[in-house]
Amino acid sequence: PHAKTIVGQIEEILQELLPDSEYAGQSIHLGEEPTQGVVIWVGAQKYVGVDSVPDEGIRNLIQAAARRWEERGGTE
Numbered sequence: 001p002h003a004k005t006i007v008g009q010i011e012e013i014l015q016e017l018l019p020d021s022e023y024a025g026q027s028i029h030l031g032e033e034p035t036q037g038v039v040i041w042v043g044a045q046k047y048v049g050v051d052s053v054p055d056e057g058i059r060n061l062i063q064a065a066a067r068r069w070e071e072r073g074g075t076e
Contacts, residue, residue, distance in 0.1 A: 005032060006069070006074075007030050007031065007032045007038055008030075008032075009069055010030055010062075010065050010066050010069045011029060011030040011031070011065075013065040013066075013068050013069055013072075014028065014029075014030060014061065014062060014065040015029075016065075017061060017064060017065055017068070018061070021061055022057060023057065023058065023061060026042070026043065027041065027042070027043050028040070028041070028042050028058060028061070028062075029041045030062065030065075036048045037049065038050065040052075040053050040058075040062065042055070042058060050062050050063070
């Protein structure tokens with residue numbers, strides 16, 4: 001099987017954290033685009049880079065997912 005990218009692995013963790021967060025039921029996803037890098041989808045709204053997401057709580061949730069990825073060994 002194809003190895004998931006770092007962003008793909010963090011997306012999986014984000015989806016694990018989402019149901020227990022204040023954003024349960026919302027569509028929040030991480031992705032990658034060759035020309036833009038990391039993109040965040042909040043519903044139908046697209047943001048390029050975590051810092052461009054206006055909701056601090058969503059930024060914190062994404063950062064928590066990244067920290068959990070690092071704690072798990074942070075490997076591709």
